[in-house]
Structures are given as structure tokens and as C-alpha cells.
Amino acid sequence: MKSLRATGLVKRFPTARDWIGRPREWHTVIDDVDLEIAGGETVALVGESGSGKSTIARLLLRLIDTDRGVIEIDGESINGLHGAALRAVRRRVQMVFQDPYSSLDPTRSVRETLAEPLRVHRLGPIDDRRLGALLMDVGLPASFLDRMPQELSGGQRQRIAIARALAIEPELIVCDEVVSALDVSTRAQIIALLRSAQARTGVAMLFITHDLAIVPHIAHRVVVLYLGRVVEEGPVDAVFAQPAHPYTRALLDAVPVPDPRAGRRSWQLATSTTAAESVRPASGCVWRTRCAFAEAVCTQQIPTLVARGTGRVACHRIDEL
């Protein structure tokens, strides 16, 4: 895969229906999102719960359909595909989920779990040597083939889920909060594993997370999402060195500082950030209701992404801040 490119993605879900079940009101979850992932690259998609991160993942995998916008792999649209053509796309794009306790079938051994994608996509002979090699790639001994999910720790389960995704040699893996449920040291092991898998196979990754602190350790580029809109994107180094959007800054400030002498600054910030139950504003910038710098223009016009340095930012007041 040279690139996956999504342009102008829109996804709405009905929130109310009339008496014969036709949607009457809509909630826009993804609003005009562009996203590009190059071959061999890792793009981090960050934002709080409800920002639409997982919806984007489901759109890219064609688990749900877009209301507007195009998704192309190497220039070819995958929007209208079905049947064998869609199956061929799914062979190229795999997914790993957050919760390794619910993403593995508890009635299947590791052997059956790893063999299934190979069988579904009819990818040659399936023997223990091949399945054992898949386990070795994720740092587990081949003897694990006979284990059942309940015999495995969270980190081991997540390794199995990654091995299953890698089994059919996909070109892109969508990782949805894959380390959020893990201990810090296990988290570091899984991130190292994903990086080495990428170095070995050249697989591209979309890494979805609400934890900004781990992004520099896994991704090349970062896309910051808030209530369904991209507010900032750019190379990880640049965004972390100089976050431009007030939302990006708020996210970075909220990361706990592992130094008890640091003055414990995040408490002050915390009080100025309002509740998590934000409602998408009817007009203007999506972030303005929680923004300390919002002005009249922010309530009137939706800011568009404009180039700034090596990245892009959607903020009316970017030049003044």
C-alpha cells in the first residue's frame, strides 16, 4: 500500500425517529475529516472519549458506511465495494481492539484464533510451524498454541490479538486504544512489539489513543480530533514541541507529571477545563465552549485547517496566541 486517503468524511447517526422509524434528528459524529496514512507510516489519532476516534476506525474498515466523503487505497475508492472486492480490502486492513478480554473468543485456543484469518482469506497451508512462527513474532513461545484465552494475562492476550492481525500480512493495522487497558510496563512492551513489527513488515498503522504521552513513542504524525473535527495535525516532534491549538495544549497539560517536585500544576488547569459532557455547539468552532481564548469570530465561523509550520491547525486566533 502506498497510501490510504480519506477525504471529507462525514458520519451522522440518528438521534430521533418519527412514527414510521424514519430519522428525524441527526447527531454528526464525524464532520468533514481528511486523513492520510502513507505506507509504513504510523499516524496517531488522539482525542477524548466522544471525539469520534473509533468511528473513524470503523469507517476506514468499512464496518460502517460513510454519509459523505471518499476513502481510497492507492487511489482507488473502497466506498462502494462489496463481496469479494470488499473481502480483498479487509485482507489489507486489519484491526486490534482495546480490550483483549472481549476481543478473543474464550472458547477457542490460540491455535484456532490464529488459524481463522488464514482460512477465511484462503492463504495457503495452515500448520503448527507457521502458527508457531506467528507467535514468535509477537514474543511468545510456540507452546502457547494450545492455550485458551483465560490462561493468558492481559498483555499476552494483546500479543495474540496483534499476531492474529499480522497473520494475513496486512498493509495497514488500525490499533484502537490497544494499550489503554494495560499496566505501564506491559504497555511499553506492546509498543516495542508494534514498532518492531512495523520495522520488519513495513505495515502502516493508525494508532488511536486518548493518552498523548505515548504518542511520541509510536507515531510519526499525529492528528488531534475534537467532537468529530480535526483541530490540529502535524509531525509528532513539531506538535509536541510547539502545540498550536488550545485543545492540543489542554490535552498535553493534562498528562500527569511524574515528578513530585513539579509543583503539581495540572490541578490548576483542571479547574479551568469544564465538564466532559460537552455538547457540540450549533455554530463556529467545536472547541469554543471550553476554550479560554474564544471570541466573537469563534462562535460565528467554523475555522478551517490552515498550514502552520510543518503541520495544520484549525483556530481563528492562532496568530495571536
Place this chain on the structure above:
Amino acid sequence: MSAPPVLEPPVLEITRLGVTLPAPTGAFRAAEDISFSIGAGRTLGLVGESGAGKSITAMAIPRLVPAARIEGSIRLDGRELNGLDERAMMSIRGNAIGMVFQEPRQSFNPAFTVGEQIAETLRKHRGLMRRDASVHTVELLRTVGIARAEARASDWPHTFSGGMLQRAMIAMAIACEPRLLIADEPTTALDVTVQAQVLALLKRLQASMGMAMLFVSHDMGIIAEVCDEVVVMYAGQVIERGPVVELFVRPRHPYTAGLLRSVARVPPDGRGLFAIPGSMPVVGRHPSGCRFNPRCAFATDVCRSAPVALRDVGNDVAVRCVRAEQLSLAESGA
């Protein structure tokens, strides 16, 4: 083995606590020889990976570990809890001890409104009448920063976001102005921004109410922000204990140092993310000698030969490592 000095007698004093759980293959000790104390208005962090025994230790205090055999002493304001009958424990839970758990959605009954559940606590433990309880419930919801508290009190748990429900959980935990608040990974399921808000709320409430707090977490970043003292656990044992600054600036145990190095920092420090190799031993299958030795970069024959005792090494720090004085584990940037 002395606890960190506190001027007043501690709110919670735990001495040689052991928790033994029944299992099909025979009972096993999930925690052993745990000693620490927490003074009024102070916060103690209980840290370690999954399986370290930190939640079991925390839950043994209000005796919320079913069928467990609990040894040692648990004193709350000088009163021994271990050995109290179940009726007396019930009045202590939710009254003198408040609790906040990781997943607020599992702590609320979906069939009752949030307000009803908080009011029930007030009626049961403080003997308030129905009307007074509901007035006080709204005040509590306001205290924890829930907007439109009056209307929200009669909403169902499923209409609350994770962060809001955790605030409601905290409201319930502090309803009876407990002497001790046990917070077991209270922000692990929350966004970083909401996490910062919930931590700020807990610290604000603690400052105004003067309660002692036992804070269970696997995240050293959070521990640094909220705790005064830290107890690091590994495979059911305390492996290091001391004031928060001591542990962060000069970790004495290789496991503590490893946990510190595995924290992702913002801005990144350019060293890459450190992973402690291997994993926690399965309960009941501990290696001989120091339980951490198979994962330790500094282990020698001495570490593999005999169990290691927790010992005082000065500066109010205790450590379970025979090589503590020889190792230099401090980080330049920590």
C-alpha cells in the same frame, strides 16, 4: 519498623497485614507482611502492576475480600478492625471508610437514579429522613462539580458520562465524611483531561475534610501528583516504602526504578519507552529468593538464594533489596 512520622496518631495504621485467599488448588497468600500508616489529610499511594496485591490489600481494610483470611492489625483511629463482627464492619464501611472504584458504572445500580443511591447511603449511615437526605444529596452533587445537580440527581446512571459518574461515586463516598477514603484506580478508565479534573476534585475534598486517602494506582505519574507517601508492591509484598520525593528522586529498588522509567513523559525525554522485561510471577509460583530476581538486571546469586527482608535504610525509606546500597538507580532527569 517505623512508619513515616506524623504528629497526630495516624488515621489508619496497618501492621503485618496478610491476606490469604481460598483457591481450588489450595489457599494462597495474595498479600503478606504489609505495614504502613496514613495520617489525617495525608495521601498514601499503593503502586504496582496487576497481580502485585495492591487492590487486595486496599480491599482487605474494609473487609471487602470475600472468604479471605486476614491476619495482622488494621487500626482505624486506634480501633482494631480485624476481628470486628460483620455488623460493626457494615457501619464502618461507607461511614468511617469511603470507597471509590475504577469502574463507576459497575458501582451504581442501573435500576435506581443516581440521587436515590446517594440518599440511601445518607439514610442508612447517618439516619437522615428521606427529605433531608435528598436535599443533602443535591448539595453533595454540587460539591463534586456536577452542573444542574438538582435535575441530575433524578437521572439514571446510564445518562451520566464516565467522568460525571465517577464524580457521583465520589459524592457517595464522601457522603458520611469518612476518616479514610480508599480510591482504587479511580481514574484509570477516564480520559486524561477528566482524570486531571477528578484528581483535582479528590485533593480539594481532602483539603476541606481532612480525610486520609489510600490511593491505589499503577501509574507513577498520578502517584507523583497526589501522594505524600508511597508503598510499592510486588508479588504480594511491599518492596519499597517511603516519602514520595525520596522514591522518585532516589528509588532504591530496581522495580521502583523500572516503574519510574516506564512512564511516558511529556515532553518526551528522548530515551524511548522502557519496559521491565518479563512479567509478574503467577501467585503461588514465586521464584526462590527475591521475588523480583528473574526480572532484575542487577540480580546476583545472593538474590536467588534466600528470601529478602524489608529493612529501613534511613530517610524514612524501607526497601526489600539486598543490594540497595550498592546500586545507583537514580535518574538524571527524574
